[in-house]
Amino acid sequence: MLMFKYTGRKKDGSLAKGTMQGNSAHEIKQKLRDDGISPREIIETKATIFNRDLSFGGGRVKNEHFVIYCRQFATLIRAGVSILEATEILAEQTEAKKLKAVLGDVRQDIIGGTAFSDAAEKHPKVFPSLFINMIRAGEMTGNLDQSLEELATYYEKQHSLKKKIQSTLAYPAILTVLIIAVVIFLIVAIIPQFSAVFDQFGGELPGITKFVLSLSDIFQQFWWLIVLVVVGAIGLFIFAYQNNKAFHYSVHVALLRMPSFGKLLQKTAIARMTRTLSSLFTSAVPILNSLGIVAKVVDNPVISKVVREARDNLESGGTLSEPLKEHWVFPPLVHQMVEIGEQTGTLDYMLEKIAEFYEEEVDRSVDSLQSLIEPIMIVVLAAVVGFVVLSIMLPMLSVFTEIQ
Helix, strand or coil: CEEEEEEEEECCCCEEEEEEEECCHHHHHHHHHHCCEEEEEEEEECCCCCCCCCCCCCCCCCHHHHHHHHHHHHHHHHCCCCHHHHHHHHHHHCCCHHHHHHHHHHHHHHHCCCCHHHHHHCCCCCCCHHHHHHHHHHHHHCCHHHHHHHHHHHHHHHHHHHHHHHHHHHHHHHHHHHHHHHHHHHHHHHHHHHHHHHHHHCCCCCHHHHHHHHHHHHHHHHHHHHHHHHHHHHHHHHHHHHHCHHHHHHHHHHHHCCCCHHHHHHHHHHHHHHHHHHHHHHCCCCHHHHHHHHHHHCCCHHHHHHHHHHHHHHHCCCCCHHHHHHCCCCCHHHHHHHHHHHHHCCHHHHHHHHHHHHHHHHHHHHHHHHHHHHHHHHHHHHHHHHHHHHHHHHHHHHHHHHHC
16 A cells, blocks of 8 residues: 545535545545545655554565466557446456555546546556556557567566576575574484594594584574674675665676676576667567666666666767677677668667577577576585584594494
8 A cells, every 4th residue: 555645625614634544646636535635635654653554465466466467468458448338347356455456546546538548657566667668659650569479578588587597596505404404403402422432432533523513613603693683694695785885886796707607697688678668669669768667677786777878879860789898798699680770771670689589599598597596506415414424423433443
């Protein structure tokens, strides 16, 4: 739910003002009228902890629901169904409560004579700027069905790409947590039981055993401090990542320069950037507007910075390919094909081909990375557990040898 400030007049002419929650300004206006207040001004404001409802994941529409909505909307418009009827049908069919409520507001705005793009623009948390601009371009050119087809294809590809990356990262993340849990269990629960046995045996313990025993003592005595330091470090990192632009940028540079994984992130970002630009150009969105939108939706500050530089370069009479050529994040293939597209007037086609190439590259990279990660993580798990077990077995073997 959004928070709105309002001012208006009651039936007796007295001033009424305050805050009210709702899904849109239109809904607030209707509520005020139902309460006998004639609204004069309604402004969306940020909710504070004192005036907002607690919400657990209900504020935004899930990717899969939005992808389904785009494809169904495109299909209905292509079949000759009017925008109003399509909106009514999809509002009834969608499983997403947030999307259902927003489509209800959009429907009311359309009935009131508002264009679909303008009605959707009132709900930026549901309809991204890319969606709104491509719809607006489709309305202006009379090719709304084509714009919707482009959007449906675009969001389906982006959703598929995101799922592949998530599935690739899920396995090492789970194994990393498993390794940490196993090591902590061995150090806290198993090693202390052998410590007393080693004291009874006497003699000089191997260095590896001394190290593990010391580590076990530290964990048992200062576990609260370790937890505090880890939580504090994670919290500090998240805070700096979200609030310090220089640190945020540096993290992404470091990620892009990582071996193997960095290449995957680079290809994913380039595929998303070129696919978005291609879709916008195909829908006749002006190039400067397109670059501004791409800079926001690409989700990578390194790529975004170059896109903004390209926009400034175009605005001053330069070319799109020049800033791409000068930056390390873009391989020669990208700026060469963009340059050819600019020279031949086929930039949208070239961008589409670049997107297709890097989407295929991401698929191959994901497959190879998955085949590489599995044995590496298994070896790491075996090495860590083996190290702890070896620290226990070495003094035991020495004792058995002496007894024999």
